Amino acid sequence: MKYFRLFIVFVAALLTMTGTSFGGYDYIDINSPSIRKMPIAVPLFKSGTGTLKNGDMQLPKKASDMLSGMLDFTGYFKILDRESFLENLLKPETTLQTVDFRNWTTVGAELLVTGTIQANGNDLEIEMRLFDTVKANQLVGKKYKGGVNDLRHILRLFASEIVFCLTGNRGVFDTRIAFVSTGSGKKEIYICDFDGTNVRQFTKNNSITLFPAWSSDGQWIAYTSYLKGNPDLYIKNVSNNSISVVSKKGINITPSWMPGKFELAATLSFSGDQDIYLMTGTGKIIKKLTNSTGSDVSPTFSPDGKKMAFVSSRSGTPQIYIQDISTGNEQRLTFNGRYNTQPCWSPKGNKIVYSGLDGGKHNIFIIALDGKDPVQLTHNEGDNESPFWSPDGSLIVFSSTREGPSRIYVMTSYGTDQKRLFSISGEQSNPKWSPGLFNK
Known part of the structure; x- marks a missing residue:
């Protein structure tokens, strides 16, 4: 590939x-x-x-x-x-x-x-x-x-x-998007080119497969699959299909790669609580990143890898927090709304996009790192979830039910020009944009 x-x-x-x-x-x-x-x-x-x-x-x-x-x-x-x-x-x-x-x-x-x-x-x-x-x-x-x-x-x-x-920006022409689709009858991971063309199936597990995540060199996709009955973490090479598996007791979900390193974070529950761990690209645990009551999921790293945003229920409802990796200090980022999830750190490092529950529907918001004045990007068009930045920061890909079934859409980073990428059988969700790939 x-x-x-x-x-x-x-x-x-x-x-x-x-x-x-x-x-x-x-x-x-x-x-x-x-x-x-x-x-x-x-x-x-x-x-x-x-x-x-x-x-x-x-x-x-x-x-x-x-x-x-x-x-x-x-x-x-x-x-x-x-x-x-x-x-x-x-x-x-x-x-x-x-x-x-x-x-x-x-x-x-x-x-x-x-x-x-x-x-x-x-x-x-x-x-x-x-x-x-x-x-x-x-x-x-x-x-x-x-x-x-x-x-x-x-x-x-x-x-x-x-x-x-x-x-002065190379654009997204050398990128791809991974996403989850039920087109085969099961939830599997698919890949398409940046503009929704050339859709092809990446996993064929005949099982529930979720949470795709590209490595920063574009050569690996980590994901969760119930292939063996348990939500295990798989780390699969895009070119030669070699695989490492993390199969700890309990859940192994929501992987996210550390920028510039062959390391990734994911939520594991083998110790009882759902906490975020840092692992090597082959699945060996390096250290535990979060340690609080409640569930900690959905890690996303700042571009320099020094901070991590994540979702925690420690305050009673899901909210987004930021941790300084070196000190472990954590602070709450979101306060507007009672249900804020699926954060993604912008490539420029100055904003985080996320999904928040607004008036009974999920919509997409952008918030600065000071936590003030989040900006709503989607309005009154079904549920809009799983936002993810393009590697150049100019676009955001997301899933939406505005036409009925969940489909993959893209918009500018300011919420304009919202458009569906493609139309294939089944429902599509959880899109993740790759880094630039031509020269990888």
Whole structure:
């Protein structure tokens, strides 16, 4: 499942550039809650000389449509309707050097993407460029070689270059999402690409399987399964399927990986109480992290690994607490509402997203580390639970019953652009976003 098995050759690190310097990051302010979507035109890509072995004449259209969808997913762009375009870049006499930028600014495009696909049997060479139409400058130019089956991966690489140029952030194009689904008739863990495509089943236990958690290098998923009758903890390699099992007496649930280490925390109850323990990536206990009356579950670590947020019932109802790992000092974070669970620490380290019971329904909130003024992101649309940040902090994935059965949705970190990722059989819940994976 490693992406480096794709035989993609990066040909040109950077084609000609003028004007605005690459990496200026002055186009899109990703820290603004009222981000303005940049109008971008993605015309149909041109076909170069040569033919595909399978005769797929729709490949240029497929490529441009796919790239448009990836850019639209970010929430940063307004994709312009091709019917409004004044210039036909598919004409044989049109070259990248003869683009009339006035034709694009007239229809409202501030950015323009052009692409040419050169085919040779099952091999492709794709050249793509990003232009600032207002300044008539090229911002990014890339050329890639690969096979026909590598098309989607190539386009994700270029989409990442576009977002990096405009924001200084690589985006989520090289990530995946693990989640629980009942599509097989049992609760199993599935994986999909960042935008809900390429859904595939990861576990086939024919049992109840819950709480997926990605390691910080993206090579392992920890989860709980009732495969042998007890809620045991499994730590499974994504590539070779090797597995370690933690099967202590009682429950072994809610795993969460320590950032940058082959260590994870989970709730175990072999001592009687449900407490959180730190373990090696093979399941050996390092130390006990919590020790209080009541149930302590759902650990999540700060990006530097120095603090841990978790859920505890020690005050009578589930609330979120923060522990300093080195000192063991703990303080309560949430006070609004009587039922606050499923915390996830933001990649920037300054906020925690969680699910809280509000008016009889579960909704998603964000709270700063001072515990003041939590912000509600979902409203009046079923139960919304299990929020989890994208690794760049720009998006939040969550489950919702707004359409009836539980499905997986994504929204911006400010709660805007809420949309369902996919529609498959069964119900889906407990999504977890992976770290970046292409170069892992």
